[in-house]
Amino acid sequence: MIVSASYRTDIPAFYGEWFRERLRAGHCMVANPYGSRPYRVALTADAVDGFVFWTRNVAPFLPALEEVTARRLPFIVQYTATGYPREWERATLPADAAIAQMRALATAYGQRAVVWRYDPILFADGMDADWHRATFRRMAQALAGAVDEAVVSILAPYRKTMRNLDRAAQHRGLAWRVPEPEESAPLLGDLAQIARESGMRLTLCAQPDRLTKDVASAACIDARRLSDVAGRDIMARVKGNRPGCLCAESRDIGRYDTCPHGCAYCYAVADHDKARRTHRAHDPAAESLSPAAR
Incomplete structure (x- = not known):
């Protein structure tokens, strides 16, 4: 079994102590997002094939990575870094700091253990296609040799995301929009070329309607990459969460x-104030990440 930690929240940035406690205990309890009924997930070496960690700040999690490595469990870090203005990302690391962390991870654990996510691509006032080309180029050049894949998607907001985006836009007097595929296609083609120039391939996360000949579908939970990190075959069937998703089970x-980063476009947080309160009330010694899953 591959364990994802987590595309629902930033465990490495905010819940590393809890993860270490649960790793030592050999299990955790998780609330089913549909109805909150809890279930048990084993975290022992004989139950876990590997981990995929999702984060915007891995520094607090480095001791946990050492413990995972000591258990001879492979892992991949899906690291999101976009360099967006504070209007949209009010509490994330600056791009240069995020790049330094990714380079350090690659040095310590190898290039295949790190994936850069420039995700999602938000079109807003002051952030048009040319802005994204320039920002992506600057970051890709700084990451050359450290990562071999850059995952992107064009913002396709859920209802709760639209509310947060509208609230942030109104507060700052800005506007945002979702481009049509014919507008995003030239940008994706250019980003793919920029990525190649820096030794990366560009992949698109679960947006089959926006694929171009230069861009492949992403497998963010990637058993093949995890196998490369492990030095052995890790078998897992493809079981995507939505159309175009190639993630392994x-x-x-x-x-x-539960993530207090406060990114306006985040699909995993409906209420940023509630997320911050939940984080403050978190008990690292609990079986579950939040009380509702006990």
Whole structure:
């Protein structure tokens, strides 16, 4: 079993102590996002084939990575870094700091253990296609040799995401929009070329309607990459979460509405104030990441 930690929240940035406690205990409890009924996920070496960690700040999690490595369990870090203005990302690391962390991870654990996510691509005032080309080029050049894949998607907001985006836009007097595929296609083609120039391939996360000849579908839970990290075959069937998703089957141990980063476009948080309160009330010694999953 591959364990995802987590596309529902940033466990490495905010819940690393809890993860270490659960790793030592050999299990955790997880609330089903549909109805909150809890279930048990084993975290022992004989139950876990590997981990996929999702984060915007891995520094607090480095001791946990050492413990995972000591158990001879492979892992991949899906690291999101976009360099967006504070209007849209009010509490994330600056791009240069995020790049430094990714380079350090690659040095310590190898290039195949790190994937850069420039995701999602948000079109807003002051952030048009040319802005994204320039920002992506600057970051890709800084990451050359450290990562071999850059995952992107064009923002396709859920209803709760639209509310947060509208609230942020109104507060700052800005506007945002979702481009049509014919507008995003030239940008994706250019980003693919920029990525190639820096030794990366560009992949698109679960947006089959926006694929171009230069861009492949992403497998964010990637058993083949995990196998490369492990030095052995890790077998897992493809079981995507939505059309166009090529992710391998996994168990996610996170919980929605628990990440306090405050990104306006985040699909995993409906209420940023509630997420911050939940984080403050978190008990690292609990079986579950939040009390509702006990």
